[in-house]
Amino acid sequence: MLERIRIVLIGTSHPGNIGGVARAMHNMGLTDLALVAPRCDAITADSISRASGADSLVHGAHISASLEEAVSDCSLVVGASARSRTLPWPMMTPREVGSRLPTELQHQASRVALVFGREDSGLSNAELQRCHAHVHIPTNPDFSSLNLAAAVQVLAYECRLSWLEQQDQLEQQNRLEQQAQAPDTTEEQQPLATHEELEHYFAHLERTLIAIGFHDPATPRQLMARLRRVTLRSRPERMELNILRGILSATEKAAGQVAMGQRTSDDIPPNSDA
Amino acid sequence: MLERIRIVLIGTSHPGNIGGVARAMHNMGLTDLALVAPRCDAITADSISRASGADSLVHGAHISASLEEAVSDCSLVVGASARSRTLPWPMMTPREVGSRLPTELQHQASRVALVFGREDSGLSNAELQRCHAHVHIPTNPDFSSLNLAAAVQVLAYECRLSWLEQQDQLEQQNRLEQQAQAPDTTEEQQPLATHEELEHYFAHLERTLIAIGFHDPATPRQLMARLRRVTLRSRPERMELNILRGILSATEKAAGQVAMGQRTSDDIPPNSDA
The missing domain is CATH 3.40.1280.10 (SPOUT methyltransferase, trefoil knot domain)
Structure with missing residues (x-):
């Protein structure tokens, strides 16, 4: 043309x-x-x-x-x-x-x-x-x-x-015609996170926010709702959600070490020469 | 416009x-x-x-x-x-x-x-x-x-x-409104974060990820790019970005306390096997 x-x-x-x-x-x-x-x-x-x-x-x-x-x-x-x-x-x-x-x-x-x-x-x-x-x-x-x-x-x-x-x-038009004759092949794309994976993520997020002292379930102030909204709006891929969960685990580890670090004065923590 | x-x-x-x-x-x-x-x-x-x-x-x-x-x-x-x-x-x-x-x-x-x-x-x-x-x-x-x-x-x-x-x-619309003679009320919407606010957030995010040992700028593995992509896709509102920055500050505080907690015992830097 x-x-x-x-x-x-x-x-x-x-x-x-x-x-x-x-x-x-x-x-x-x-x-x-x-x-x-x-x-x-x-x-x-x-x-x-x-x-x-x-x-x-x-x-x-x-x-x-x-x-x-x-x-x-x-x-x-x-x-x-x-x-x-x-x-x-x-x-x-x-x-x-x-x-x-x-x-x-x-x-x-x-x-x-x-x-x-x-x-x-x-x-x-x-x-x-x-x-x-x-x-x-x-x-x-x-x-x-x-x-x-x-x-x-x-x-x-x-x-x-x-x-x-x-x-x-x-x-x-061609595709429709081919589909009528042959079985379809699915398009390759990064899979989006499932509802279940997202719920696991939100549960993990809430635990972590409590651990770092940012969130108090007794006075929730719609915090989790707001975080759900901004996260869901981006339609995370599974791989992206894995990165976010990795960050939560690293944060928990840091916060956990604090708790242990605070205990250090009395108890003997791991990785200590004391 | x-x-x-x-x-x-x-x-x-x-x-x-x-x-x-x-x-x-x-x-x-x-x-x-x-x-x-x-x-x-x-x-x-x-x-x-x-x-x-x-x-x-x-x-x-x-x-x-x-x-x-x-x-x-x-x-x-x-x-x-x-x-x-x-x-x-x-x-x-x-x-x-x-x-x-x-x-x-x-x-x-x-x-x-x-x-x-x-x-x-x-x-x-x-x-x-x-x-x-x-x-x-x-x-x-x-x-x-x-x-x-x-x-x-x-x-x-x-x-x-x-x-x-x-x-x-x-x-x-004006023509229709003049016909109906009824003033409408426009819906109020939250302002979106600006580019500058987003960049401050990403810089803060990167610092925090380094502090908790999740990110090593020497081997970046496209981590920051992937986090930028999933964040920008959601078009965060200013208020949402403030929450996310609050979480980062709380995380940094946790990680900082680790460093301090460890330093009190033996001057061991964070993430060290020594």
Whole structure:
């Protein structure tokens, strides 16, 4: 699907922006770049540097003289535009463009074009009227002019999200079909602690808090309830619970040694040379 | 809401990227830019040119020496990361980050940080482990390194979409309330612990674990990372964190008394077989 989405740049004047667009496209898995009447060389040190490894897209860009020529094989043409125009046109959000792509591109021969205008003046009215719909990236009204590569980045990102969602759906469909035929294999994941393990932990915790003098069951002040809540909220894995119990044992040992240490004056404790 | 989302750039080395980030932020209505240990000057001809009118953000950027300092007042810290890391961490999509913001930022004092790493090497593991969650922008696996300003653009775009949706909902709610003419009472909620409070807790935890002989910094075995993960997952409230710190102090006291108890007998250090 992604290889049949064409990014069309009209009248670009900065080579760096062409490189930046190529990088944004390649990052999102798009490959088809078309330049209409560029006002600068496409292949310069600056464009290749900004492409940062996506220079194959710059080298492979198709250059044409007119928008008509660049989008002649496309069944849907969407132009990037500011919101208000004299003649109202069907408007889409970037997300709506993304979600429409799987249907638009279900036939192998179909192509979609996303058209971006000049850095200084955008698309002309004549160009906008050659589009099926306009897409507006929501921006701060006080500072609405996006960098060209940034605008392509946002649209390309929405294209990729839509494609990933489609892949997920296909995978799920396949899995359901396979499950109907074969027995399932369980996913590998760290097992969560069971209810019983958690209860053992809380009992151990309470004993330890009593041993270190932090908790008095006679005046509980909701202490154990609060500790239960914060612990349960994190859904501990079994392995994590084992670490926490290890800490409790080490604490008990320390507290136990205190008790014995206090006894030292009269009795003879273990590990003492006395 | 948008003014309380901080974009944090760590170790940026190209001034142009700082300018590009400022432009992307301002386009989406974000204003709070923080630079941690930048490896270049923030204010250069290149950064101002790429900011393209958003230079007030570059001039107003807060520069600090450490990530801790930059995010100390933030209750949610999300680090931009590639997908796979040795220790799995809660992962969010950019869309999930956006949709979580209205809840995270409902208190006027709360702040959220989105943290971006170096152009060449991203965020270090230590930096990633200081984040509550990681966000991964879905990219072409064969060409996954986004330009820094492009990555900020995508996240800032999701922030704006979420804010716009919230504005829509508020408007709708206001309309409904005006119709019903009944003042509602909002539910009171406990404030979450800030990043700084959490870091103090983790430092206290580590000291205590050393004191009770459970942790040896020389052979850390990812212990602190695992404890960070399970703790951060529960998003502790400030009050809950106070309880946990109380437990640590009581434990330290117990362990300290051991040391003292043993010292009274024979000057034997804790955990010694002598």
